[in-house]
Amino acid sequence: MNAALSYLPQQDTQPQWFSAELSQREGDFWTLGDGRQVRQAVSCLVQPQAGDQVLLVTTEQGIFISQILTRSSEQTLTLGSLDQPLALQGDQLQLVASQSLELGSAVDCDITAASGTLSTQAAQMTTTVMGSWIQNARTNISRFGDWSVSVRELLKLHSKRQQLSADKELKVDADIIHMG
Numbered sequence: 462m463n464a465a466l467s468y469l470p471q472q473d474t475q476p477q478w479f480s481a482e483l484s485q486r487e488g489d490f491w492t493l494g495d496g497r498q499v500r501q502a503v504s505c506l507v508q509p510q511a512g513d514q515v516l517l518v519t520t521e522q523g524i525f526i527s528q529i530l531t532r533s534s535e536q537t538l539t540l541g542s543l544d545q546p547l548a549l550q551g552d553q554l555q556l557v558a559s560q561s562l563e564l565g566s567a568v569d570c571d572i573t574a575a576s577g578t579l580s581t582q583a584a585q586m587t588t589t590v591m592g593s594w595i596q597n598a599r600t601n602i603s604r605f606g607d608w609s610v611s612v613r614e615l616l617k618l619h620s621k622r623q624q625l626s627a628d629k630e631l632k633v634d635a636d637i638i639h640m641g
Contacts, residue, residue, distance in 0.1 A: 477519040499524040508539040
């Protein structure tokens with residue numbers, strides 16, 4: 462039995478590859494030195510910048526930036542776009558910086574370790590909250606060399622049982638002290 466083979470018809474135009482320098486951005490398009498308009502391919506995750514030497518591909522849909530070959534400036538390398546979401550996923554994922562690492566969001570930022578441990582380590586740690594700071598935990602254990610708390614209006618501690626102890630000295634100072 463002879464099987465019939467069928468081939469897909471070949472397109473008249475094959476993708477053409479070339480390199481060029483980006484001149485300027487105009488909306489979703491980049492202009493090349495010769496005036497042609499090109500777009501960034503979805504797979505090109507690094508955001509192009511003016512002056513970049515790029516690899517371009519010509520298709521029936523237009524000319525696309527496929528890769529950034531060289532960059533003459535020392536500007537920040539940016540992945541993704543603010544126009545659409547970007548997700549990084551893997552079995553394990555590391556973000557490593559030799560100088561500093563900044564996570565920021567204009568609205569919300571969630572960090573979740575659903576069934577594991579979330580650890581932070583730093584020489585110094587500063588937390589600034591503009592609104593309320595709410596903590597929920599089954600157990601909270603804190604250990605400090607010294608601990609100073611300053612509250613502008615009301616400091617309230619409430620529990621079913623409470624213990625306050627000191628090895629050397631306990632000082633309670635106020636204009637009015639109510640006990641019992």
